Amino acid sequence: MARPDWTDLKALERVPLTKLFADDPERLALFTADVAGIHFDWSKTHLSREAVERFAALADAMGLAAKRDALFAGDVVNATEGRAAEHSAERYEGAAESVARAKAQHERMRALIDAIEAEALGPVRHILHIGIGGSALGPELLVDALGRDAARYDVAIVSNVDGMALEAAMDEFDPKATLLAIASKTFTTTETMLNAESAIAWMAEGGVSDPYGQVVALTASPEKAVAWGVDETRILPFSESVGGRYSLWSSIGFPAALALGWDAFAELLEGAAEMDRHFRLTPTRRNAPVLAAFADLYYTQLRGAETRGVFAYDERLALLPSYLQQLEMESNGKRVTAEGAPVEWPTAPITWGGVGTDAQHAVFQLLHQGTHLVPVEFLGVVEQEDVLSEAHHRQLLLNMFAQGAALMAGRANDDAARAYPGDRPSSTLLLDRLDPRTLGALLAFYEHRTFVNAVLTGINPFDQFGVELGKEMAKAADAGDLDFDPSTNDLIARALGA
Numbered sequence: 001m002a003r004p005d006w007t008d009l010k011a012l013e014r015v016p017l018t019k020l021f022a023d024d025p026e027r028l029a030l031f032t033a034d035v036a037g038i039h040f041d042w043s044k045t046h047l048s049r050e051a052v053e054r055f056a057a058l059a060d061a062m063g064l065a066a067k068r069d070a071l072f073a074g075d076v077v078n079a080t081e082g083r084a085a086e087h088s089a090e091r092y093e094g095a096a097e098s099v100a101r102a103k104a105q106h107e108r109m110r111a112l113i114d115a116i117e118a119e120a121l122g123p124v125r126h127i128l129h130i131g132i133g134g135s136a137l138g139p140e141l142l143v144d145a146l147g148r149d150a151a152r153y154d155v156a157i158v159s160n161v162d163g164m165a166l167e168a169a170m171d172e173f174d175p176k177a178t179l180l181a182i183a184s185k186t187f188t189t190t191e192t193m194l195n196a197e198s199a200i201a202w203m204a205e206g207g208v209s210d211p212y213g214q215v216v217a218l219t220a221s222p223e224k225a226v227a228w229g230v231d232e233t234r235i236l237p238f239s240e241s242v243g244g245r246y247s248l249w250s251s252i253g254f255p256a257a258l259a260l261g262w263d264a265f266a267e268l269l270e271g272a273a274e275m276d277r278h279f280r281l282t283p284t285r286r287n288a289p290v291l292a293a294f295a296d297l298y299y300t301q302l303r304g305a306e307t308r309g310v311f312a313y314d315e316r317l318a319l320l321p322s323y324l325q326q327l328e329m330e331s332n333g334k335r336v337t338a339e340g341a342p343v344e345w346p347t348a349p350i351t352w353g354g355v356g357t358d359a360q361h362a363v364f365q366l367l368h369q370g371t372h373l374v375p376v377e378f379l380g381v382v383e384q385e386d387v388l389s390e391a392h393h394r395q396l397l398l399n400m401f402a403q404g405a406a407l408m409a410g411r412a413n414d415d416a417a418r419a420y421p422g423d424r425p426s427s428t429l430l431l432d433r434l435d436p437r438t439l440g441a442l443l444a445f446y447e448h449r450t451f452v453n454a455v456l457t458g459i460n461p462f463d464q465f466g467v468e469l470g471k472e473m474a475k476a477a478d479a480g481d482l483d484f485d486p487s488t489n490d491l492i493a494r495a496l497g498a
């Protein structure tokens, strides 16, 4: 049974960042990498040559290479659910059979997109995408990051069961010109099914004679979609072995593929595939997802960091922290090993973040002078895409670089309130541009980094039983089983009169 032994790593000498730079003239070259249009810089983390060697030894002991091969081979890597985790096959990197299946499913999606473009389903102007968790966060990020100028349709992604969320979309859209995309791997998620029913009712009330004729289902449970009323020809299936939070590459990405065009979606897949190949074939010490995970583990395991902050200095990546929250926390927020034994070390830190420069004026006080150690990740994009003067882009990026430098350098002051301790870690991801290909590579990087973190902490990143209990209790309450604890019973009675 694989349990990580942190002894050697915990014995590492604690060297301040400025000394790490002073002691090693090659530091910048050693702790940076360029992959698929992204420049990665971990030089302002406390990773040292020695730390990397010890993490590499731990990776060997935990069987990282074999586990990575098993992931790409489509073996059962999610033991608790007896499943493979074949998101890379959706990028055509994986077991031949799975890749062939993904290609056929993509072809089906492409044909439906062609038909919609040709108005075979009537004139479509709006896409109302209903889904939650992994069935919403990925497509929403894609559309927001890439579709601000380029979207060919209006897209609303509604996830919350709060009626306000659906109402907002309904207010904007003409039901007769709306395509309803219902995204649910299981096609049983209560929020999604209720929102979908209400959307159908809205269409009927809005004069659509056959609302189901305007529905597309994105699901791994096609038979449930048929039973719900979706025509078989408009079901875009994906494989059961693609996890919800890893599913934007599958038909779950449909609203992005339709809004941005098929070529953009194909490029997204290609960018991700490039990162897949990098992860699969690059030696540990130059491997971007592996080094990033080493830096993550340095802080969670050796320095007691309980959170990690992600700050994109680009409005188009505003949704990245939410997307990463599900990817990282639903994957690695575990308390037992892959074999079911309790872990005696931390697992996933809490992922949080925001956009720069806004976050500087809200939460950065704590990063510079607070009592928490927060490893920070900055993301910036070299190519300016706004049409305003260069001054905006220049200020944006210079602010990002200044924050990283300030966190590391600190500044002494006789007045303690005005002193900055420094030696606070950050890493920087600099994207050449924010296009589908680079975004694909970026998101695949995060997936693989999450996987490496899981392997080195000995947990299964592909199940998510933690989300079930509350769901079951809400369902039971809805069915009339209101026998909770006294406080909850009281709250229910006050709020709902039940």
Ligand code: F6P
Binding pocket: 132, 133, 134, 135, 183, 184, 185, 186, 187, 188, 189, 192, 244, 245, 330, 464, 467
């Ligand atoms: O509640 C968590 C979860 O199961 C996620 O893992 C998933 O992405 C989300 O619900 C939505 O599930 P589905 O796509 O089956 O509706």
